[in-house]
Amino acid sequence: MEQIPAHDPVWNRKLISMLWWILLTYEVASLLSLLVEIVQGENWRQTLLPFHVIPTVFQLGIMGVGYLAIHRLKSYSDFIMIIWTMTMACVFILSIPELSNNYAVLCIPILLSSIYFQKKYIVFASSLGIACFLTLTLVQTFSGIQVTAFDVIVGLTVMLATTLLCFSIMERGLTLMQKLKESVVREQDLLIRNVMIDRLSKVDALTELFNHRSFQEHADHLISHIPHDTPLELALMDIDNFKLINDTYGHWVGDVVLKTVGSLIQEVLGPDDMSFRYGGEEFAVLFVGKSAQEVLGICEKMMALIRSTVIPEMPGHKLTMSIGVATYNRNTMKKAWFQLVDECLYKAKRNGKDCIYRHQAEPHVS
Numbered sequence: 326m327e328q329i330p331a332h333d334p335v336w337n338r339k340l341i342s343m344l345w346w347i348l349l350t351y352e353v354a355s356l357l358s359l360l361v362e363i364v365q366g367e368n369w370r371q372t373l374l375p376f377h378v379i380p381t382v383f384q385l386g387i388m389g390v391g392y393l394a395i396h397r398l399k400s401y402s403d404f405i406m407i408i409w410t411m412t413m414a415c416v417f418i419l420s421i422p423e424l425s426n427n428y429a430v431l432c433i434p435i436l437l438s439s440i441y442f443q444k445k446y447i448v449f450a451s452s453l454g455i456a457c458f459l460t461l462t463l464v465q466t467f468s469g470i471q472v473t474a475f476d477v478i479v480g481l482t483v484m485l486a487t488t489l490l491c492f493s494i495m496e497r498g499l500t501l502m503q504k505l506k507e508s509v510v511r512e513q514d515l516l517i518r519n520v521m522i523d524r525l526s527k528v529d530a531l532t533e534l535f536n537h538r539s540f541q542e543h544a545d546h547l548i549s550h551i552p553h554d555t556p557l558e559l560a561l562m563d564i565d566n567f568k569l570i571n572d573t574y575g576h577w578v579g580d581v582v583l584k585t586v587g588s589l590i591q592e593v594l595g596p597d598d599m600s601f602r603y604g605g606e607e608f609a610v611l612f613v614g615k616s617a618q619e620v621l622g623i624c625e626k627m628m629a630l631i632r633s634t635v636i637p638e639m640p641g642h643k644l645t646m647s648i649g650v651a652t653y654n655r656n657t658m659k660k661a662w663f664q665l666v667d668e669c670l671y672k673a674k675r676n677g678k679d680c681i682y683r684h685q686a687e688p689h690v691s
Contacts, residue, residue, distance in 0.1 A: 336440055337395065340406050344391075344413065348384050351417070355381070380420035387412050403441055407450045410434040415457050419464075428458050428480040432487040439491040442498055451488040458484065529602040531580055532587030540601040540609055547611065548659055557653040558612040558620045559662065561670040562590070562627075565645045565678040567606035578638045579606075586631060586646070593627045607670075617652060617683070624648050624681050632679075647673040651684035 355377050391409040395402050411434040418430055431454045438450035458480050462472050527539040535543070547557055564570075564586060571579040583606065590600045590608055595615075603609040612620045631646050649669030653662050665684055673682035 334402070337402055337406055340410070340437065340440075341391075341395075344388065344410065347413070348388065351384070352381060380416060383416050383420070384413060387416065403446055404449060407434055407438050407446060407453065410437055411450070411453050411457055415461060418461060428461070428476075429483055431458055431480075432484055435484065435487045435491060439494045439498075442495050442502075444492070444495070447488060447491045447495065451484065451491075454484050455481065529587075532584055532602045534587045534591070534608070535599065535601045537601065537604055540603060540611075543599055543601075544611060544659065547613065548653065551613065553655060555614050556612075556616060558615060558617070558650060559653065559666045560610045560612065560620065560624055560648055560650045561603065561666045562608040562610070562646050562648045563670055563674065564606040565647055565674075570639065570642070574639055574642075578636070581638055582636060582644065585634060585636060586644075589630050589634060590627060593623060593630060595623075598623075617650075620650060621681065621683065624650065628679070628681070645679035647678045648681045649673050649683075650681060 359373065359377055387409065391405065394405045394409075398405060411431065414430045414433055418427070435447065435450045435454050438446040462477060462480075466472050527535055527542075529536045544559075551557060564582065567579065567582070570582060583602070586608065587600070587602060590610065594600055594610065597613045598615075599611045601609045601611075612623070615623075628646055628648065631644055634644055636642070636644060647670060649666050649672065651662065651666045651669055657665075669682045669684050673680050676682060
């Protein structure tokens with residue numbers, strides 16, 4: 326199972342902030358207890374040094390050493406954080422009389438090691454905790470503090486239970502992360518499939534141009550949204566004698582011709598123009614923001630390019646195309662506009678093919 330990368334500076338910064346808050350809380354509590362001792366007239370001078378000054382100096386020294394070690398040994402920063410927190414826990418046990426036999430404090434660094442979600446840190450923290458526990462037991466024994474076998478057994482048992490709990494937390498966290506990762510992968514696959522399905526529904530598989538459905542949608546969008554002073558032109562294009570090509574060379578050659586013509590149309594058009602496979606051997610192009618003369622020039626260039634193209638599968642056969650063009654009139658319906666362009670294409674065919682017929686203009690033969 327995948328593990329979280331080590332040396333996470335974000336979590337280490339959060340742990341350092343937590344250590345500062347713990348130290349601040351301890352100092353406030355220490356100061357309040359000192360004030361209480363002074364008010365009650367107790368012999369506070371005897372406790373000032375061992376229970377207030379020395380622990381504060383030790384804790385500030387630990388914070389300084391910890392900061393220095395983190396910056397100098399970044400590759401070992403996670404281990405340093407565990408040692409850092411364990412050392413502070415030991416100082417608290419030694420400096421706070423109420424915690425002298427409360428070794429559960431040593432379990433806190435073990436619990437914190439579980440945030441790294443790696444077994445080696447939990448094992449390291451647990452081993453360090455046991456070593457500190459045994460060392461503190463010996464120190465307190467030599468200091469005259471009674472430590473019973475029951476205290477030792479309970480302390481070791483609590484640390485062992487904490488270690489097992491950390492392993493359970495880690496395994497649960499890794500399982501949840503794995504499930505989350507699988508869920509994200511499934512969502513990505515679903516998104517990709519939806520995009521592909523949407524593309525297949527809007528793009529012609531053979532020519533890779535937009536299909537008839539996309540043409541209708543895009544035309545509706547343009548008619549509804551472009552400014553009234555922006556010209557909109559539609560050109561319908563039909564490959565001449567396409568049925569003869571299929572009958573003579575076969576439908577697979579017809580597919581080659583369709584794919585080639587679609588590619589040539591795309592090659593000539595600008596970024597604002599959109600090309601479509603309207604149906605069968607017919608193509609459509611929507612020109613936005615171009616004058617009638619500009620559209621005518623592009624169509625002539627397109628026809629010349631198609632004439633000069635040699636299809637190896639049709640040796641000796643000249644490829645030509647007829648085009649009908651009309652400008653969109655705001656006072657007419659979209660359906661009437663389409664019919665008008667279709668009539669222009671029909672007239673271009675009737676006028677001998679391989680030509681352009683524009684609405685309200687004489688046939689233009691290239």
